[in-house]
Each structure stands twice: as C-alpha cells, then as structure tokens.
Amino acid sequence: MNSTATLASRRFRPGFWTAVFVVTFLAFAIVTVLRFTKGLGAVTNLSDQFPWGLWIGFDLLCGVGLAAGAFTLTAIVHLFNLKRFEPIVRPTLLTGFLGYGFVIVALLLDLGQPWRIWHAMVYWNPHSVMFEVAWCVMLYTTVLALEFSPIVFERFGLHAPARLIHKFITPLVVLGVILSTLHQSSLGTVYLIVPSKLHSLWYSPLLPLHFYISAIGAGIGMVILESYLSKRAFGRHLEMDLLEPLARGMVVALGIYGLMRIQAIYRNHAFGTLLDFGYEGRMFLLEFVMGVILPVVLMSFRRLRSNPDWLVGGAFLAVMGFVMNRLNVSITGMEAASGIRYIPSAMEIIVSVGLVATGMAVFAFAVRNLRIFPEGPVTESQVPEEGA
Amino acid sequence: MGMGLLIDATRCIGCGACSSACKEQNKLPAKVEEVLTAYTWTTVQEREGLNVRRLCMHCEVPTCASVCPVAALKKTPEGPVVYDSERCMGCRYCMMACPYEIPKYQWDRPVPVIGKCIMCAGRVKDGQPTACAAACPAEATTFGKKEDLIWEARTRIRSKPGAYVDHIYGLAETGGTSVLMISNVPFEKLGMKTNLPSDPPAQRTWQVLSNIPNFVGVWGAFLFGVHWITARRDDVAKAEHHTNGRGDRS
Ligand code: SF4
Ligand code: SF4
Ligand code: SF4
Numbered sequence: 055m056n057s058t059a060t061l062a063s064r065r066f067r068p069g070f071w072t073a074v075f076v077v078t079f080l081a082f083a084i085v086t087v088l089r090f091t092k093g094l095g096a097v098t099n100l101s102d103q104f105p106w107g108l109w110i111g112f113d114l115l116c117g118v119g120l121a122a123g124a125f126t127l128t129a130i131v132h133l134f135n136l137k138r139f140e141p142i143v144r145p146t147l148l149t150g151f152l153g154y155g156f157v158i159v160a161l162l163l164d165l166g167q168p169w170r171i172w173h174a175m176v177y178w179n180p181h182s183v184m185f186e187v188a189w190c191v192m193l194y195t196t197v198l199a200l201e202f203s204p205i206v207f208e209r210f211g212l213h214a215p216a217r218l219i220h221k222f223i224t225p226l227v228v229l230g231v232i233l234s235t236l237h238q239s240s241l242g243t244v245y246l247i248v249p250s251k252l253h254s255l256w257y258s259p260l261l262p263l264h265f266y267i268s269a270i271g272a273g274i275g276m277v278i279l280e281s282y283l284s285k286r287a288f289g290r291h292l293e294m295d296l297l298e299p300l301a302r303g304m305v306v307a308l309g310i311y312g313l314m315r316i317q318a319i320y321r322n323h324a325f326g327t328l329l330d331f332g333y334e335g336r337m338f339l340l341e342f343v344m345g346v347i348l349p350v351v352l353m354s355f356r357r358l359r360s361n362p363d364w365l366v367g368g369a370f371l372a373v374m375g376f377v378m379n380r381l382n383v384s385i386t387g388m389e390a391a392s393g394i395r396y397i398p399s400a401m402e403i404i405v406s407v408g409l410v411a412t413g414m415a416v417f418a419f420a421v422r423n424l425r426i427f428p429e430g431p432v433t434e435s436q437v438p439e440e441g442a
Numbered sequence: 443m444g445m446g447l448l449i450d451a452t453r454c455i456g457c458g459a460c461s462s463a464c465k466e467q468n469k470l471p472a473k474v475e476e477v478l479t480a481y482t483w484t485t486v487q488e489r490e491g492l493n494v495r496r497l498c499m500h501c502e503v504p505t506c507a508s509v510c511p512v513a514a515l516k517k518t519p520e521g522p523v524v525y526d527s528e529r530c531m532g533c534r535y536c537m538m539a540c541p542y543e544i545p546k547y548q549w550d551r552p553v554p555v556i557g558k559c560i561m562c563a564g565r566v567k568d569g570q571p572t573a574c575a576a577a578c579p580a581e582a583t584t585f586g587k588k589e590d591l592i593w594e595a596r597t598r599i600r601s602k603p604g605a606y607v608d609h610i611y612g613l614a615e616t617g618g619t620s621v622l623m624i625s626n627v628p629f630e631k632l633g634m635k636t637n638l639p640s641d642p643p644a645q646r647t648w649q650v651l652s653n654i655p656n657f658v659g660v661w662g663a664f665l666f667g668v669h670w671i672t673a674r675r676d677d678v679a680k681a682e683h684h685t686n687g688r689g690d691r692s
Contacts, residue, residue: 094547096550133669166531170532177512228665235661249643250635
C-alpha cells in the first residue's frame with residue numbers, strides 16, 4: 055500500500071500549524087467579542103457611505119462561490135451520469151459545506167442584529183433579492199447537509215439512514231442544482247438594483263448570469279486546486295484523468311463568461327474608461343486578463359492541461375479571478391459612487407483570515423476521519439502513530 | 443397620490459429650524475450633525491449660495507422597501523415611507539440600494555437600527571403637517587397634497603421665467619417621489635443625484651424575481667429529463683454487457 059506510506063510521511067507538522075490556527079482563532083474570538091459589545095463601527099471600516107465591505111465581498115460572495123463545485127459535480131455524476139467523476143464528488147460536497155459555513159458566520163457577524171435572522175422566515179418580502187438569498191442559504195445548507203450525511207452515517211456504521219438518503223439522491227441533487235442556480239445568480243441580482251452606483255465596467259442587466267457562469271468556472275477551478283492541495287498535504291496522487299476533462303469544462307464556462315462580460319462593457323459604452331487607465335480600469339484589467347483571459351488561453355492547450363503544474367496554475371488563476379471579480383463588484387465598483395475609498399480594517403481582515411484558517415482545519419479534520427477520498431480516511435489506524 | 447413636501451431652495455434662509463424641529467418631534471439627540479446620520483434625519487447644506495435641505499425623498503416605489511428582506515420599510519398610502527425597527531435585522535441592503543443614499547446606521551451601538559426621515563408619519567396620518575414644514579419660517583418647506591404641490595411648483599416656475607431651473611426634482615426621478623424640490627441652480631451643482639433612471643430600480647430586480655417560479659419548473663423538468671435519459675442509457679448498457687461496474691455507493 056504505497057498510498058498509506060506517503061500519507062504518513064507527508065502529514066502536517068501538527069505543532070506549527072496548530073499554533074498558527076490557535077492564534078488566528080483567538081484573534082477571531084476577540085474581534086467577535088468587540089463586535090458585539092462595541093458595535094460594527096468599532097471593529098470595521100464600514101460607514102454610512104460604505105455599508106458593505108470585506109465580510110460581504112469576500113466571506114459571503116466568495117463563500118457561496120466555493121460551493122459551486124459541489125452542485126456542478128453532483129449534477130455531472132448523478133444527473134449526467136458520468137460516474138467516473140464520482141471519486142471527487144465528496145471533497146466538493148465538503149468544500150460546499152464549508153463555503154456555506156463561511157456565509158453563515160459572515161452573516162452572523164455582519165448583520166446588525168443577527169439574533170433576528172429568523173425574521174426572514176416570518177416577515178416575507180418576495181420583492182427582495184435578499185429575501186431570496188436568505189431562503190437559498192437556509193435551504194441549500196440543508197440540502198448539502200443531507201447530501202453529505204451518508205459520509206458521516208457510514209463512518210458510524212449507520213447503513214439504514216445512508217441507504218435512505220441514497221434512495222432520494224436524484225430529487226435531492228435536482229433540488230440542490232436548482233437552489234444553487236438561484237443562489238449563485240441571486241448574488242448578482244443583488245447588484246441589479248444599483249444601476250446608478252455600480253461602475254459600468256461591472257454593471258449589467260445580465261449580472262445574475264455573469265455570477266452564475268463565473269461561479270461554475272471557479273467552482274471547477276476550486277475542485278482542481280483542492281485535489282492539488284490534498285495531494286500536497288496528504289500525499290495523494292492527482293487524478294489527472296478526471297481533472298484534465300474538468301479543466302476543459304472550466305475553459306468553456308470561463309470562455310462564455312468572458313464573452314458576456316465584453317458584450318456588457320460594449321453595451322455600457324464603457325471601453326472608454328479602460329483607455330484612461332484609472333483605478334477602476336486597472337482593477338478590471340487585473341481581474342479580467344489574469345482571471346479570465348489567461349486561464350482560458352492556457353487551458354485551451356491540451357499539453358498544458360495535461361501537465362499537473364500548469365493545470366493547477368490555470369485553476370489558481372481562475373479562482374483568483376473569481377475572488378477579484380466579487381471584490382471588484384462589491385467594493386472597487388462601488389467606491390466612486392460612495393465618494394470614499396474603503397479599505398478593510400485589520401479586524402475585518404482577521405475575521406476573513408480566521409474563517410479561511412478554520413475552513414482548512416475542518417477540511418483536514420474531515421479528511422482524517424471520514425471517507426472523503428476514495429482511498430478512505432487518513433486516520434490514526436492507517437497512519438503509524440505520529441502525534442495528533 | 444397622497445401627501446408630500448415641496449422644498450424651494452430659493453426661499454430657504456438656512457435657519458435650521460426644520461432640523462431642530464425634526465430632532466424634537468422624533469426624540470433624537472439634540473445636536474444637529476453636518477451630514478445625515480442615523481441621529482440627524484435632515485440637514486441644511488450650503489451649496490452655490492443656496493441652502494439645500496437633505497432628507498428622505500419618500501419614493502413612490504421605494505427602492506429601500508423593495509430590497510428589505512423582512513419588509514421593515516413600507517410606503518404608506520398617505521405618502522411617508524416608514525421604518526419598523528422591531529423587524530429590521532440590520533442587513534443594510536436598504537443603505538446600499540437607496541439611490542439617494544438616505545438610510546443611515548447606528549454604527550456605534552451594539553444593538554443598532556436604521557435611522558431616516560419618516561415624513562412624520564404619525565402627524566401626517568392625523569392630518570397635521572410634518573414638524574419641519576410647520577417650523578419653517580420662510581415657507582421654503584411646504585406640506586400638502588402632492589398634486590397641489592406639483593401645481594404650486596409649476597406655477598412658481600412659470601410665473602417668474604428665469605427665476606427657476608425648469609425642472610421639478612422628484613417628479614420623474616426613480617419613478618417619482620413624495621418630496622419635490624425646485625431651485626434656481628441646476629440640481630447636480632447642489633449635490634443632488636442626477637444620473638438616476640426614471641423607472642424605479644425595484645423593477646429591475648422584480649423582472650428577475652418574478653420569473654423564479656417559471657424558472658424552477660423549467661430547470662427542474664430539464665434536470666430530471668437529463669437524468670431519466672442518461673440513467674436509461676446506463677440501464678440498457680448494463681443489461682447488454684452484464685457487467686457490474688464499480689458499484690461504489692456507500
Ligand atoms: S429616498 Fe431612499 S430611503 Fe427614502 S424612500 Fe426613497 S429609497 Fe427609501
Ligand atoms: S437594514 Fe433593516 S430595514 Fe434595511 S433592508 Fe436590512 S432589514 Fe430592512
Ligand atoms: S418630515 Fe418629519 S421626520 Fe422628516 S425631516 Fe421633517 S420633521 Fe424630520
């Protein structure tokens with residue numbers, strides 16, 4: 055068993071990483087206490103001019119995007135019946151779950167009165183995109199939990215409930231894909247209401263579609279990245295035979311998305327803003343050239359796609375492009391209209407970093423204890439003892 | 443059409459009586475701040491030698507009310523757009539979405555709520571003018587039926603050609619507002635938003651949201667259809683080859 059040997063030799067040094075994690079988490083806890091005793095103004099750089107910042111732009115918008123790989127792959131495997139991709143469904147479900155975890159934590163911190171979050175279930179306003187967003191968060195988190203639950207059930211030998219879920223897997227996956235489609239796009243719809251505020255390089259009546267398609271592209275990119283990171287951390291091999299065709303899918307999604315963006319800018323007569331190379335123009339070029347054009351061009355070559363290093367590089371660019379896009383829509387593109395420059399406070403950044411750190415820790419914990427990867431959990435029983 | 447306010451920037455003497463009256467009426471901290479905050483719902487700012495009032499425009503189709511997930515903001519039949527702080531959960535989407543940048547937040551409080559002019563909804567309901575209109579010594583802020591105010595504004599603009607810019611701010615902006623303004627200086631120079639669409643922004647999101655039920659039906663049917671076809675193909679293939687595949691299901 056070659057794989058168990060590498061698993062043992064390449065595991066994290068628990069000492070160092072645990073220390074990093076503990077420090078980050080403590081800082082996170084302190085910020086949380088300050089947030090709820092001194093108010094949002096004391097910990098964030100948010101203001102009446104700039105009411106939404108990093109927690110919405112990164113934690114929420116990108117957290118939801120993280121989960122795009124889950125619905126894409128469950129659809130590929132269960133609906134399009136391409137069963138060979140099955141081995142990478144579980145890590146994407148786990149990531150999706152973590153992504154929604156980000157969103158919920160971000161909401162609990164960012165909402166002025168998070169203890170009233172249930173109000174969205176009682177006081178309806180179907181005219182509000184935020185109302186749709188709230189329901190999508192609730193319902194899709196439930197669906198993800200159900201889709202993920204067999205992995206937990208099987209760990210404890212509970213085969214009856216696992217089988218039960220399996221019976222309903224098709225309607226569950228369909229529901230998950232519908233909710234995801236709604237949710238990914240609704241985050242774009244959120245910005246439809248600010249035609250006079252969002253910069254014309256990003257505003258478009260088709261924003262919901264932009265958000266949806268770019269999420270699919272980045273979701274696939276994230277699957278590739280994750281496979282690579284788990285390879286580094288746990289000494290797994292890269293499933294190149296699965297990842298290469300996925301990269302092709304990523305090129306198609308990003309390609310369509312890129313064309314839509316260009317069309318939107320043309321419609322807005324916004325190409326002029328690129329020529330004077332101002333703040334927005336530079337940020338746009340960074341996002342679009344690095345995060346869309348470059349990965350599409352690179353990943354179009356079979357030779358590069360089949361090379362693990364290039365493949366991971368291309369996926370990394372796509373994911374970064376996605377993150378930059380969400381930050382540009384929520385922050386860069388809104389700054390001119392607000393009249394101020396928003397730079398997140400150190401405490402806002404601590405929360406975002408803390409979330410990412412927690413996400414990675416939970417991922418590692420799950421991988422060690424559950425059968426996330428086909429070769430089974432990386433548990434103490436398999437790995438010759440080496441601390442915990 | 444409901445009630446409204448007509449604000450004539452050429453008549454305002456900048457005394458600030460409206461701001462003080464508002465503070466008293468709505469039991470806000472007495473200090474009048476320079477810009478709108480959660481504690482100062484109306485200000486008088488000097489621009490181009492004029493005194494310009496800033497306050498909620500009380501849109502006919504309020505963007506703030508359309509985006510609020512818990513319907514904490516509402517347009518009343520009398521005209522005011524009111525706010526229910528007991529419902530608000532503090533998502534601040536109203537602040538993001540309001541084209542006039544009116545709703546403000548209590549950033550300094552652990553249990554914060556939104557603050558904005560509510561057009562003295564209680565007084566208006568009882569048939570009284572708003573506190574600011576009642577306090578104005580120069581008739582720069584007039585309260586009345588919106589149709590009367592439009593007529594009044596038109597008369598003022600027509601009777602003295604050249605004394606006013608020929609534009610009633612709030613008549614068309616974002617689908618119309620209950621607060622109307624006239625001035626002798628173009629509105630963009632007064633710091634008013636002039637890049638606003640004449641259709642209510644709320645329509646743009648409603649076009650998307652109202653299609654969700656159709657979308658769910660079509661997309662759901664499509665996904666089930668795809669599954670049905672591919673699964674069937676799989677069954678046929680299985681029956682032919684009689685192989686087990688990996689059967690890796692739990
Ligand atoms: S001006 Fe803004 S806060 Fe006032 S009613 Fe219109 S959208 Fe709402
Ligand atoms: S902050 Fe309050 S009033 Fe404003 S949209 Fe959110 S819940 Fe509604
Ligand atoms: S209408 Fe009432 S709440 Fe609004 S500014 Fe005037 S006094 Fe204040």
